[in-house]
Amino acid sequence: EIILKPGCDHHPHSLDNAEPVVDFIIRNQPDYQKKQVIHQRGSLTNSYLKFAKEKKGCVAFLGGSITEMRGWRNMIQEDLKQRFPETEFTFIDAGIPSTGSTPHAFRFENDVLQKGMPDLLFVEAAVNDDTNGFDYIRQTRGMEGIIRHARTVSPEMDIVMLHFIYDPFIPLLDKGIQPQVIMNHESVANHYYVSSINLAEEVAQRMRDGEFDWKEFGGTHPAWNGHTYYAAAINRLFDLEWSGDVAKKTVRAHEVPERPIDSYSYDKGVFADIRSAKQLNGWKVVDDWTPTVKGNTRKGFVHVPMLVADRAGASLSFSFEGRAVGIFCAAGPQACVLEYSVDGAPFKKLDTFTDWSRNLYIPWVYMLETELVSGRHTLRLRIAKGERTGCQIRNFVVNL
Structure with a gap:
């Protein structure tokens, strides 16, 4: 025993x-x-x-x-x-x-x-x-x-x-x-x-x-x-x-396989600054964000700068270089349905409300497009009409 x-x-x-x-x-x-x-x-x-x-x-x-x-x-x-x-x-x-x-x-x-x-x-x-x-x-x-x-x-x-x-x-x-x-x-x-x-x-x-x-x-x-x-x-x-x-023994480099398992793996993932968003309509950067609608928060996702919107129709544009784009957000009680488009494609919808959002502003990465051709792209984001119209973005995420 x-x-x-x-x-x-x-x-x-x-x-x-x-x-x-x-x-x-x-x-x-x-x-x-x-x-x-x-x-x-x-x-x-x-x-x-x-x-x-x-x-x-x-x-x-x-x-x-x-x-x-x-x-x-x-x-x-x-x-x-x-x-x-x-x-x-x-x-x-x-x-x-x-x-x-x-x-x-x-x-x-x-x-x-x-x-x-x-x-x-x-x-x-x-x-x-x-x-x-x-x-x-x-x-x-x-x-x-x-x-x-x-x-x-x-x-x-x-x-x-x-x-x-x-x-x-x-x-x-x-x-x-x-x-x-x-x-x-x-x-x-x-x-x-x-x-x-x-x-x-x-x-x-x-x-x-x-x-x-x-x-x-x-x-x-x-x-x-x-x-x-x-x-x-x-x-x-x-x-x-x-x-x-x-x-x-001696220090030796580990072998890195030439081919990845998936060529769209996030091996060059980085944060992109929320302040690089342009054409802000109904969005603003809050330097020391705290929730206006009650809910628990997580360390590193409160009292930090957030790109925030709280009404339907709010829109922005974000240009980036890379193969994939998404948002790292705090998805709380008012987490909205986002509409997004890259390079002028038809808008797609994404509900950012999670199973835990009712009481918690949960740190969550939403990938929007993940299989883009390497190069320069422009993302358009807007908040859809609905009961929930809140969004708090801490970082854009990009796979270079």
Whole structure:
């Protein structure tokens, strides 16, 4: 029987002096390890050499709320400091609740690369890509966009892809079926030789074996002890990668496949400034936006500049260079139906109201056109007539 140390040993406030997250002896037991689902591809040698020899390291954590919350990320940061006590680490915390691979792909430049060039990047998006209803094409374009972008700007960057668990995955895993989103992300990991850890499969197995139940684990947003299972699997990957003669190896660029899986993947995703919109009719930039209609907000999507409109017929024009265009907005209780046209094509309609918009201004990327010919384009946006006529755009997003 595997018993994790009681939560009091790992109280959040005692983390700085914490012991390893899952007892070292337990975590090195074959019975414990055989339930971990680790796919080693490529290598993590480059980050080891940087941390161990140059005594400097940059590690980025890109994900949704399970990455943003206090948990596995803090444990791994602590573990890295213990493994490399003389190394000066920069940690880039880039978790934003509700966001999946498409938002990650477009914010990667702004939220990660502008804060430092990671030697080691963690990325997760399976839960949000699934719950947000993104299809196979968008899941692939988003995840491939992140990985290809990362490896293009820094071929030496080591990457680990993580797949977390939430309620709808459990009955599938119990039948031996992999959730489709995990398979889609795995196809990207496979194509780019990126190591991945299927924590959903591991946790489902442990629950089937009676080690704990879903409530004890803490659910989608795990309890502190639930996070220890996530951290222990990552530690196991470190142990596998950073043992033996790793110190004798040299830094080598990771191979980037010449052809992407999807030529429209968001591998050159960037933010574009809302102030570059022209012909504003009924739209205005609010420098310190707060909601006028009551609703919860998310950090980074309130008290920031927003391009705002609140009436039907409000219109604007936005010129850009690239293959795809969309908006990163806060879709709240008044989220409108948008009408949009690129390069004078007939207007299309898009309802920006989500399943969560009733009480929350949820951060959401809406892609408008995704398969444009590379080059200069002009987007026209207008708010359709209807009961809901609100729109708050934080960034335009463009795939160059």
